[in-house]
Amino acid sequence: MIFVNVMIEGATHTWCVAKKDVDHESLLNALNYACGAGANCKPIQPKAECYYPNTAQSHASYAFDSYYHINNQADGSCDFGGTATLVQSDPSYRGCRYPSTF
Template identity: 45%
Template sequence: MKGVYISLFVFLVSFQAFNLANGQARLFWCVPRAGVAVAQLQANLDYACGQPDVDCGPIQPGGTCYEPNTVASHAAFAMNLYYQIHGKKSDCDFSGTGTFTNTDPSYGDCKYVKSIGGKL
């Protein structure tokens, strides 16, 4: 079984190196899974924004990501920022309510921080 994991690791590293060498770096954002309850999204938002290194200013009134003023939108921004700062796959788990997307969730003047695929 250990050999399977090693082979998979080598494949993934080789694939990522190929993508980067060909200018095809994959970008990832951390967002809530579809159907997550508002209460859990609020808990995720509170947790992420409660960290000293996460700047949730853009989702405060007057911020570039304040609108739409919904828990889901604000949680998505905060969860992604937390993940991008901490940078491990587990940092997007949020008790099983986070997931990855390679579709940029940015809109208008609201720009989501992004990573280059090596963090997964």
């Protein structure tokens, strides 16, 4: 498996989120991997600040970004078998704050 770290030119902040066109099963597998490999998944547990919307897309995005930042944005830390991508727009919402690169 080859991992490629995409550098977004001129970006001061980046977030790792789930791609929109990924099938549900692949997204769940990647989400489970991220949570099992050290991502902080407490905020996406029931009644936590990032639980809603209660979708695999939303939960995977939070877990992917947590893993990405816990691993200091290392090469390959935002891939998850092709289910993730880097973005420049903060995916945080309401009371749910995503980590960011500074």
